[in-house]
Amino acid sequence: MKVFAPIVVVVILLAAIPVVVHSNVVLNFLVVALMVALAGQGWNILGGYGGQYSFGHAAFFGTGAYVTAVLQARYGINAWTAFMLGILGGAVVGAVIGTLSFRSGLRGSYFALVTLAFAEVLRIVASVAPITGAGVGTLVRLDLRLAALQFESRAAFYWVILTLVAVALIVTRIVERSRFGAWLIAIRENEDAAMALGVDTTAIKLGAMVMSAAITAAAGCFYTQYFLFVDSGIAYGTWISIEALLTPIIGGIGTLFGPLLGALAVRTLGELAQSITGDAPGLDLVVFGCVLVLVVWFLPRGLAGAVAGIAQRLRQTERVSTAREAGHG
Amino acid sequence: MAEPLLVVRNVSRYFGGLCAVNQVSLTVPEGCITALIGPNGAGKTTLFAMISGFLKPSGGIIQFRGEDVTGEPPYRLARRGIARTFQIxxxxxxxxxxxxxxxxxxxxxxxxxxxxxxxxxxxxxxxxxxxxxxxxxxxxxxxxxxxxxxxxxxxxPKLLLLDEVLAGLNPSEIREIVPLIRGLRDRGITVVMIEHVMQAVMSLADRIFVLAEGRIIAEGKPSQIATDLTVIEAYLGRGAAARLGAGHAR
Known part of the structure; x- marks a missing residue:
């Protein structure tokens, strides 16, 4: 249980925020930040622990969002069921893309480009297919009931997305500690060596891809419930592919809390940039780009890595000073 | 003698028009240290890569514990009990x-x-x-x-493939690792090693195969290999054995 203690502490602290803060602007900001964090947590499983950099996690986010929206709007399926099926849909898309690309042995930038291509294909298909509402998009009917997974208060939505983030944190922690996770990290570090040690690299990567896709899809499902509208540019747009990979990289790639830290940092910067430049479109991306360069340059292990580094240095100086005191005594 | 742990029969591997390993056959009995030596580019590492599943043979059969394992992926061979180290x-x-x-x-x-x-x-x-x-x-x-x-x-593992574990080590480091490898055999792990450090090969190996230009040109006990004329020629060039012999005679 000790390994889950940090998660419990962080989640309890975050859960207390709406009790203190009542501003809708702040809560809205936090809800979106946590949603991006969740998408990033999905990316982090495959990219951070497995070293397989996807540029197309929009494929999973969008599938989650569309499945949740279309099932409710067109087929009248209950929101909770639709939400679950959205996660499942994302996982299936992950399995398909993963099978195709890993079976053919795609690595590194080739894998990244193929995922990007899949997301773009899905975006174009969604923008013309009748079932997704084509260019018009899909609206979910406003129905502020728990049964419809809609809430009047921002705080309730905040707790829902926080729960999802907490589940993803626990899943990540379990992966980290498991044999599956050890093998996944081995693949990231050296795929040939992993193979020689009996790791079925294709199967492990595929498993990570499915898990990763399901978590990012959950963020998409939540998007639909929160905004009650999706179109192809939102669901399968490159914005979410970028944010899903930017948050773990800035926060600390392959670390438990990296995506969460990164999402808060990236979203804060984005808001700041927009308020300063007065909503000039695309300027937040310029800011993200600069931050990415700075982080990769100065903090290659991200914010989480920097925090861990400082903690380690403090512990060392403490050890040195206690040793010195002992020496004096 | 018991059934051999590893049997390689007529295994070849082509890279385009280049034949890196040509109809190689060898058997590795259980519980022995077998050395694979030969000049650079003889195809030793290619042969290892095929035994450990990293390369598929162009032809031939590889059997492990009596079962045909030709072309199986590395992870499955590792589960069967074949482990390897990498030269690099x-x-x-x-x-x-x-x-x-x-x-x-x-x-x-x-x-x-x-x-x-x-x-x-x-x-x-x-x-x-x-x-x-x-x-x-x-x-x-x-x-x-x-x-x-x-x-x-x-x-x-039951079979351990060591690809030049001694390369790049200094003499005292080699002296430390040699008993370690011998200890593995004594624990029942069958070892096949590619090695250039002859002093170690001679003291460790129970049996030596010599590979040159993709073919097995000699096999035998270390003492036999050390005096084998074809082996000397493979390393030092044609006529070298004769010249060495003449030198001794003089």
Whole structure:
């Protein structure tokens, strides 16, 4: 249980925020930040622990969002069921893309480009297919009931997305500690060596891809419930592919809390940039780009890595000073 | 004698028009150290890659414990009990020594604690006990070679393929690692080693195969190989044996 203690502490602290803060602007900001964090947590499983950099996690986010929206709007399926099926849909898309690309042995930038291509294909298909509402998009009917997974208060939505983030944190922690996770990290570090040690690299990567896709899809499902509208540019747009990979990289790639830290940092910067430049479109991306360069340059292990580094240095100086005191005594 | 652990029969491998390994056959009896020697480019590492599943043979059959395993992927061969080290060491650079070995240990142990216990045990066995917590990329060459060995051993192999584990080590480091390899055989692990350090080959190997230009040109006990004329010619050039003989006569 000790390994889950940090998660419990962080989640309890975050859960207390709406009790203190009542501003809708702040809560809205936090809800979106946590949603991006969740998408990033999905990316982090495959990219951070497995070293397989996807540029197309929009494929999973969008599938989650569309499945949740279309099932409710067109087929009248209950929101909770639709939400679950959205996660499942994302996982299936992950399995398909993963099978195709890993079976053919795609690595590194080739894998990244193929995922990007899949997301773009899905975006174009969604923008013309009748079932997704084509260019018009899909609206979910406003129905502020728990049964419809809609809430009047921002705080309730905040707790829902926080729960999802907490589940993803626990899943990540379990992966980290498991044999599956050890093998996944081995693949990231050296795929040939992993193979020689009996790791079925294709199967492990595929498993990570499915898990990763399901978590990012959950963020998409939540998007639909929160905004009650999706179109192809939102669901399968490159914005979410970028944010899903930017948050773990800035926060600390392959670390438990990296995506969460990164999402808060990236979203804060984005808001700041927009308020300063007065909503000039695309300027937040310029800011993200600069931050990415700075982080990769100065903090290659991200914010989480920097925090861990400082903690380690403090512990060392403490050890040195206690040793010195002992020496004096 | 018992049934051989590994049988390689008429195995070939082409890279385009180049024949790297040409109709090679060899058998490895259980519980022995077999050495594979030969000049650079003879096809030794290619042969290893085929036995461990990293390359598929263009032709021929590989049998392990009586079963045909030709063309099986490396992970499945590892589960059968074939482990290999790499000539160019391949550590998991970002992980600690202990975690590196643990990846190998996980092959037979699902639980993290058990794998960790085995990893630390194997680490101490190969004299990495003092530096188990160090990141693998801070190790010296000798340390990395030991780590390769430890990782392979942690998979609990029946057949261990060592690709030049002694290359790049100084004489005192070689003296330390030689008894370690002999100890593996005494524990029942069958070893096949590619090696250029002749002093070690001669003292370790029960049987030697000599590969040159993709073919087996000689096999036998170390003492036989050392005086084999075709072997001398393969290393020193045609006519070398005759010239050496003449030199002795004079």
């Amino acid at each position: 060491v391949q550590p998991f650079a970002g992980l600690s020594v202990s975690d590196n070995i643990r990846i190998g240990a996980h092959l037979r142990h699902r639980s993290r604690d058990e794998a960790e216990k085995l990893a630390n045990e194997v680490g101490r066995e190969v004299n990495l006990g003092a530096i188990l917590d160090r990141p693998a990329d801070t190790l010296t060459i000798a340390g990395r070679k030991r780590l390769e060995l430890a990782r392979a051993l942690a998979t609990r």
